[in-house]
Amino acid sequence: MILSLPKKIDAVRILLLTTLIASSATLHGQDWVRTGTNLGIEKIRIAAADFKASSADPQTGPMKSAFDQTLYNDLRYAGIFDVVSKSMIPNTTPGSPQEINLANWSAAPSSAAMVAFGALQVSGGRVTVQGFLYDTKNTQNPQVLGKQYADNASMENTRQIAHRFADEIIERLGGIAGIAETKIYYVSQKSGNKEIWVMDYDGMNERQLTHLGTVSLSPRVSPDNSRVAFSSLGKNGWSIRVYSMELGRMIAFPAWGDTTLSPAWSSDGTKLAFSSARTGDPEIYTCDSSGNGEKRVTAFRGPDVSPVWNPKTNSQIAWVSGRTKLPQIYIMDSDGANVSRMTDGGYASAPSWAPNGQFLTFAWNRSYGPGAPGGEDIYIMDIASKRWTQLTHDAGMNDAPSWSPDGRHIVFQREMGGHSEIWMMLADGTNQQQLTHGGGNTMPNWSWK
Amino acid sequence: MHTTNRKSLALAASLAAILTVAGCHKKTHVPPPPPAPTEAATTPTATISAAPDTVTAGETSVLTWSTTNATDVSIEGLGGVAPSGTQSVRPTQTTVYHLIARGDGGSADATATVTVGGAAAPPPSNASESNIDENAFEAAVKPVFFDYDSYDVRPDAQAAIQAAANFLNQHPGIKVVIGGYCDERGSTEYNLALGENRANAAKQALVTAGVGPDRLRTVSYGKEKGFCTDHSEACWQQNRRAQFTLDQ
Numbered sequence: 281m282i283l284s285l286p287k288k289i290d291a292v293r294i295l296l297l298t299t300l301i302a303s304s305a306t307l308h309g310q311d312w313v314r315t316g317t318n319l320g321i322e323k324i325r326i327a328a329a330d331f332k333a334s335s336a337d338p339q340t341g342p343m344k345s346a347f348d349q350t351l352y353n354d355l356r357y358a359g360i361f362d363v364v365s366k367s368m369i370p371n372t373t374p375g376s377p378q379e380i381n382l383a384n385w386s387a388a389p390s391s392a393a394m395v396a397f398g399a400l401q402v403s404g405g406r407v408t409v410q411g412f413l414y415d416t417k418n419t420q421n422p423q424v425l426g427k428q429y430a431d432n433a434s435m436e437n438t439r440q441i442a443h444r445f446a447d448e449i450i451e452r453l454g455g456i457a458g459i460a461e462t463k464i465y466y467v468s469q470k471s472g473n474k475e476i477w478v479m480d481y482d483g484m485n486e487r488q489l490t491h492l493g494t495v496s497l498s499p500r501v502s503p504d505n506s507r508v509a510f511s512s513l514g515k516n517g518w519s520i521r522v523y524s525m526e527l528g529r530m531i532a533f534p535a536w537g538d539t540t541l542s543p544a545w546s547s548d549g550t551k552l553a554f555s556s557a558r559t560g561d562p563e564i565y566t567c568d569s570s571g572n573g574e575k576r577v578t579a580f581r582g583p584d585v586s587p588v589w590n591p592k593t594n595s596q597i598a599w600v601s602g603r604t605k606l607p608q609i610y611i612m613d614s615d616g617a618n619v620s621r622m623t624d625g626g627y628a629s630a631p632s633w634a635p636n637g638q639f640l641t642f643a644w645n646r647s648y649g650p651g652a653p654g655g656e657d658i659y660i661m662d663i664a665s666k667r668w669t670q671l672t673h674d675a676g677m678n679d680a681p682s683w684s685p686d687g688r689h690i691v692f693q694r695e696m697g698g699h700s701e702i703w704m705m706l707a708d709g710t711n712q713q714q715l716t717h718g719g720g721n722t723m724p725n726w727s728w729k
Numbered sequence: 730m731h732t733t734n735r736k737s738l739a740l741a742a743s744l745a746a747i748l749t750v751a752g753c754h755k756k757t758h759v760p761p762p763p764p765a766p767t768e769a770a771t772t773p774t775a776t777i778s779a780a781p782d783t784v785t786a787g788e789t790s791v792l793t794w795s796t797t798n799a800t801d802v803s804i805e806g807l808g809g810v811a812p813s814g815t816q817s818v819r820p821t822q823t824t825v826y827h828l829i830a831r832g833d834g835g836s837a838d839a840t841a842t843v844t845v846g847g848a849a850a851p852p853p854s855n856a857s858e859s860n861i862d863e864n865a866f867e868a869a870v871k872p873v874f875f876d877y878d879s880y881d882v883r884p885d886a887q888a889a890i891q892a893a894a895n896f897l898n899q900h901p902g903i904k905v906v907i908g909g910y911c912d913e914r915g916s917t918e919y920n921l922a923l924g925e926n927r928a929n930a931a932k933q934a935l936v937t938a939g940v941g942p943d944r945l946r947t948v949s950y951g952k953e954k955g956f957c958t959d960h961s962e963a964c965w966q967q968n969r970r971a972q973f974t975l976d977q
Contacts, residue, residue: 495954497918497921542918560929560947584922602919627916
């Protein structure tokens with residue numbers, strides 16, 4: 281095309297060159313994000329075969345469909361794969377290593393480097409899955425994984441088996457544990473009041489935890505997944521309340537009153553940081569996991585709220601302070617020393633600290649002010665350099681980001697047209713996915729494992 | 730004897746004189762007996778009505794009164810009131826509201842009767858300031874509004890603070906919850922902290938105006954319970970407030 285239009289060569293060349301420079305600048309600019317968030321630069325091309333239904337039980341079909349869909353989505357959401365579209369894979373359902381022809385999968389248009397396949401049976405009230413992962417280029421010894429799973433036959437258990445198999449694949453190929461079995465805690469108004477709910481990371485399996493009939497906010501699950509701390513409005517104002525996932529009910533926690541807000545667990549589960557206005561001015565405090573031994577950390581006029589620990593060290597806290605009027609993100613040592621302001625203006629809130637300790641994600645409106653239209657977006661910042669990247673653009677009001685335990689994902693709330701829903705995306709801002717649909721859902725918190 | 734008697738009389742007379750002088754010193758502050766009414770001090774007038782004048786127990790009736798030439802106006806059972814005004818009442822039994830207006834020209838009174846019918850009225854309660862009507866409270870204790878992202882009490886809020894403090898100082902039995910509110914913009918958690926600062930700023934202003942801090946409790950509502958939901962500056966200003974309610 282270029283050769284056939286010699287007069288346009290120069291223009292095309294310049295255009296190509298400009299595009300290359302621009303795109304390489306973009307890529308270069310994103311490199312620190314992709315490498316820092318374990319997303320990598322190259323993605324492995326992987327295909328997920330439809331599993332073979334190898335039983336006559338009428339539940340087999342629906343369960344196999346749920347399994348196929350869940351496995352496919354988990355691989356797509358993982359962030360480290362180039363997942364072959366279902367329309368490009370060979371039209372076969374190999375149920376066992378004897379039934380697969382790897383050449384069909386490595387050839388175009390599938391061009392898969394890896395293929396996941398297997399079989400699902402339902403019998404006697406049990407669902408059984410054999411799952412394999414094969415390297416299509418290694419004809420001598422192609423098996424990377426071979427697993428068998430069994431559980432009571434239900435759609436829910438079938439989805440959980442798909443999550444477990446997906447996490448095996450992700451950990452084997454991506455080097456760190458996947459997130460397919462993690463949960464997201466959040467606030468939903470579906471019941472009419474703001475209560476604490478939990479769902480699977482993919483938006484399935486929503487469950488209401490609290491029934492307090494008031495306003496409950498800011499859920500934070502403990503690192504061992506045993507408890508959820510949150511703040512709740514009672515007759516005497518806001519206090520921290522704790523729900524036990526093991527007991528399935530509320531458990532005792534000191535109610536200080538005094539507008540106590542935004543609890544945050546340290547990654548070793550031994551401490552909480554929170555905001556309390558017991559002096560009349562909201563300040564950051566820490567206490568042990570049962571609410572004793574509280575220590576005041578900040579002392580400065582103005583709101584101080586939304587603390588979060590550095591999960592790598594538990595020796596630093598990031599939080600939001602209004603000490604210079606509009607709220608900004610700060611970090612400090614957990615005893616209050618070495619305060620450092622991170623954001624340089626606008627309206628910054630809701631920090632979440634990356635599992636590797638390297639990044640913060642937060643909500644930022646860089647042109648906030650009276651009369652400003654207000655575009656609130658999710659950003660990430662490299663703490664050492666204070667370099668930041670905007671992850672969401674021109675899509676509603678985005679707030680309350682929370683890192684996934686693999687550091688590759690961020691879950692957040694997005695309000696569009698007056699409706700707030702929970703979304704997730706990769707930590708480079710791509711692959712945005714809506715998880716909830718209706719009911720008013722906010723303040724997501726990703727479980728630690 | 731004579732001499733002694735004379736001396737005794739003289740002593741008694743001088744003692745009487747001293748006593749009289751001392752007594753006169755006090756009397757200088759007593760106004761002279763009120764003169765007969767003249768054009769300079771017109772007789773007060775007073776009228777009061779209740780609408781509706783028949784209610785069932787617990788229902789609201791609105792008292793409306795006006796007076797002229799009065800310096801001290803009160804309604805029995807409700808205490809001191811403005812020279813003219815309205816107030817909602819919820820009598821539990823048939824009640825005669827007795828308006829008394831006193832002024833330099835004398836006094837006047839008027840009554841309005843609210844008849845309580847229908848369901849059997851509960852036993853009469855002892856009127857006390859803890860039962861004071863919410864409408865009277867709301868009429869006297871107005872919200873304080875704040876600038877965007879600020880919790881400083883504005884100069885234009887000082888009058889409201891002073892009026893609220895006056896009312897609370899006149900009714901020492903009542904306690905107040907101060908709710909801090911924010912507009913819909915920005916972070917949920919940050920707005921809860923900011924709302925607490927707003928409530929506390931209003932509390933400090935009342936304490937400065939003489940209200941005991943133990944009567945004042947703060948609760949932040951952040952942007953959780955706005956007074957309006959429009960996405961406009963007019964609505965946002967309505968929602969940036971400290972709101973006072975009776976602590977019951």
